[in-house]
Amino acid sequence: MMAVVRASDELGGKYRKRPTAPLYVHLIITSGCNLKCAHCYGSFGGAQITTQPLSKWETIFKELYDMGVLYLDLSGGEVTTYPQFDELIAYLEELNFPFYITTNGIISQSKLDNLIRNKSLMGVKLSLDGLSPESYLMIRDPIQKRRVIYNTVFATLERLKENGIYTEISTLVHAGNINELLDYPKILSSYNISKWDLSLLLPKGRGLENYKPLIKGIENGLSKETLNDILEKANEYNIVISLGDTKPQSSEPQVFECGAGLHFMSIQADLTAYPCPLIPYTRFRDLYGFNISKPEEVRDVWESYPFKLWLDQKENSCPTCALRDKCGKCVVQADLNGIDDPYANIPSCYIPRTGV
Numbered sequence: 283m284m285a286v287v288r289a290s291d292e293l294g295g296k297y298r299k300r301p302t303a304p305l306y307v308h309l310i311i312t313s314g315c316n317l318k319c320a321h322c323y324g325s326f327g328g329a330q331i332t333t334q335p336l337s338k339w340e341t342i343f344k345e346l347y348d349m350g351v352l353y354l355d356l357s358g359g360e361v362t363t364y365p366q367f368d369e370l371i372a373y374l375e376e377l378n379f380p381f382y383i384t385t386n387g388i389i390s391q392s393k394l395d396n397l398i399r400n401k402s403l404m405g406v407k408l409s410l411d412g413l414s415p416e417s418y419l420m421i422r423d424p425i426q427k428r429r430v431i432y433n434t435v436f437a438t439l440e441r442l443k444e445n446g447i448y449t450e451i452s453t454l455v456h457a458g459n460i461n462e463l464l465d466y467p468k469i470l471s472s473y474n475i476s477k478w479d480l481s482l483l484l485p486k487g488r489g490l491e492n493y494k495p496l497i498k499g500i501e502n503g504l505s506k507e508t509l510n511d512i513l514e515k516a517n518e519y520n521i522v523i524s525l526g527d528t529k530p531q532s533s534e535p536q537v538f539e540c541g542a543g544l545h546f547m548s549i550q551a552d553l554t555a556y557p558c559p560l561i562p563y564t565r566f567r568d569l570y571g572f573n574i575s576k577p578e579e580v581r582d583v584w585e586s587y588p589f590k591l592w593l594d595q596k597e598n599s600c601p602t603c604a605l606r607d608k609c610g611k612c613v614v615q616a617d618l619n620g621i622d623d624p625y626a627n628i629p630s631c632y633i634p635r636t637g638v
Contacts, residue, residue, distance in 0.1 A: 300544050300545070300593075301545065302350070302584075303349040303350045303351055303584055304351055304545065304546050304547045304584060305351070305352050305353075305541075305545045305546060306351060306352055306353045306354065306355060306545070306546050307346055307351055307354055307355070307546060307547055307548070307549060308354075308355045308357060308546060308547070308548040308549070308559050309339075309342075309354060309355065309356055309357065309548070309549045310357055310358060310359065310548070310549065310550045310551045310559070311333065311334075311339065311356055311357065311358060311359070311361045311364050311370070311551065312331060312332070312333035312358050312359045312360075312361065312363060312364045312551055313326050313328075313330075313331055313332040313333065313358065313359045313551045314326070314327075314331040314333065314358065314359045314360065314363045314364070315327040315358055315359040315360040315363060315386075316360050316363050316386070316388050317360065317386055317388060317422055317423060317431070318423075318424075318425070318488070319386075319421055319422050319424075319488065320420065320421050320422075320424040320488055320489075320492045320496060321411075321421055321454055321456070321483055321484075321488065321489045321492065321496060322487050322488045322489065323484045323486035323487040323488075323489045323560070323563055324359075324486075324487055324563065325487035325488050326358065326359045326360075327359070331359075332550075332551040332552050333364060333551050334551065334553060336366045336369055336370060336373075338553075338577050339370060340370075340373050341577035341578065342549070342574075342577045342580050343373060343374060343377060343379060344377065345577065345578060345580045345581055346379075346580060347377050347379045349580075349581060349584075352380070353379070353380040353381055353382065353404060354374070354379065354380070354381040354382070355381070355382045355383075355384060355407070356370075356371075356381055356382070356383045356384070357383070357384040357385075357559075358384075358551075359551070360385060360386055360388065361383055361384065361385060362383070362385060362388075362389045362390070362393050362397075367393055368392075368393060368396045371383075371396065371397065371400050371402070371403070372396075372400070374400070374402045375400050375401055375402045377402075378401075378402060379402055380402050380403075380404045381402055381403065381404060382403075382404050382405050382406065382407055383397065383403075383406055383407070384407040384408075384409075384452075385406060385407070385408055385409070386408070386409050386422065386435070387408045387409065387410075387434065387435035387438040387439065388431060388434050388435060388438075389434075389438055394438065394441055398441070398442070398445045398447060403447070404448065405447065405448035405449060405450065406442055406447055406448070406449045406450070407449075407450045407451075407452060407479075408435070408438070408439065408442075408449055408450070408451055408452070409422075409451075409452045409453070409454075410435065410439075410451050410452070410453055411453055411454045411456065411459060412458055412459045412462065413459070413462045413465055413466065413469060414462065415427075415429055415432045416458065417456075417458035417459040417462055418431075418432050418435070418459075419431065419432055420456070420457075420458040420496075421454060421456060421458070421496075422435075424492075439473050440473070442473070443473045443474050449473065449474075449475050450475070450477040450478070450479065451466075451470055451475055451477070451478050451479070452478075452479040452481065453466065453478065453479065453480055453481070454481055454482075454483060455480055455481065455482055455483075455500065455504065456483060456496045456497065456500075457495065457496055457497060457498040457499050457500065458496075460499060460500055460504075463480075463508075463512050464511060464512060464515050466478065466512075466515075466516075467515045467516045467518065467519040467521050468515075468519060470519070470521055471519040471520070471521065475521065476520060476521055476522060477521070477522050477524070478516060478521050478522070478523050478524070479523075479524040480512075480523060480524070480525055482497075482503065483496050483497055484560070484563075485618070486563045487563065509525075537605055537608050537609045538609050538610050538611060538612040538615065539609075539610055540558070540610055540612065542557045542558035542592075543557025543558065543589055543592045543593060543596070544593075544596075547583060547584065547589075548561075549574070549580070549583075550562055553573070553574040553575075553577075554571045554572065554573050554574070555571070555572045555574060555580070555583040555586075556570055556571050556572075557570055557589060557592045558570075558613075558614065560614045561613070561614070564613065564614055564617035565617050565622065566613050566616075566617060566624055569588065569591060569624065570588045570589070570591060570592050570613075571588060572586045572588045572589065595611065595613065595624045595625055596610055596611055598625060599611045599613075599624060599625040599626070600625075600626070600627045600628065600632070601625070601627075602627060602634055602635050603627055603631075603632050603633055603634070603635065604633040604634065604635045605631075605633055606635070611628075612628075615628055615630070615631075616628050
């Protein structure tokens with residue numbers, strides 16, 4: 283695939299005024315996971331695990347810290363399955379480097395204790411994809427449906443609440459929990475949670491394998507009435523909702539707003555860096571990926587050629603769309619629409635400019 287761009291010194295255009303370093307970095311510490319979730323776009327949880335030695339991660343952390351990155355978001359797979367997880371976060375505490383972890387909540391008591399005591403921990407982003415055992419296990423343990431998994435995640439929530447740890451909840455909207463969504467705000471409020479992220483299923487990895495049964499009844503997204511009811515209920519409990527791509531059913535075009543490559547970047551477990559953590563699961567993985575051959579090269583990522591190409595497509599793609607100046611263009615959506623050219627208009631949301 284060939285991308286047509288302008289001279290390299292012009293790449294990025296107006297986006298060249300972005301910060302000189304990412305504000306935060308999302309890191310896939312390991313592809314290992316203690317679950318095999320039905321929706322997982324990375325198909326994590328298999329026998330083959332990709333990760334790096336502790337010494338490499340420590341060097342990368344130090345380089346990012348020295349660059350002026352404000353905080354990290356440690357993820358996976360399941361980040362707490364990393365064999366030296368305790369040493370990993372201890373090093374961040376030694377650096378005084380703030381971090382979040384993104385987790386499924388299935389964490390051993392000893393690791394959870396160490397995490398809670400860590401002075402650099404900013405908060406925990408925890409997935410809760412169902413309130414009942416049936417809806418939760420439909421996603422998180424679809425084969426064995428172990429009740430202990432369900433119990434463990436709520437025990438983790440209770441421990442985080444008891445220790446005053448800031449916690450955000452992420453919820454995949456699916457066929458099994460659609461009738462529970464209005465009950466979430468009250469439950470989340472009982473755990474002192476004030477931030478709730480909703481997302482739709484991404485048809486990648488196991489998410490593609492299980493796509494039809496998981497979206498049954500919500501093939502076109504949530505109705506505007508349902509979404510308004512959820513927003514009202516959340517407001518009643520002072521919970522802020524981030525909708526992401528969870529838009530109401532509508533014939534109106536979608537405008538994409540995202541800080542990928544502008545405010546943050548992602549480093550995968552194989553040490554390939556991308557502007558967006560979803561890019562490695564698209565046809566554009568080679569175009570926008572920067573391979574970090576040694577940890578010190580993490581300093582080169584932000585101003586690398588693949589990242590300049592990324593900025594260029596954000597400014598110059600969808601050239602004849604009427605929403606061009608309002609939309610940041612999502613190449614993941616281009617991939618889902620089967621488009622090979624990252625600069626091309628996306629038919630599902632395209633509105634032609636008058637006179638073009």
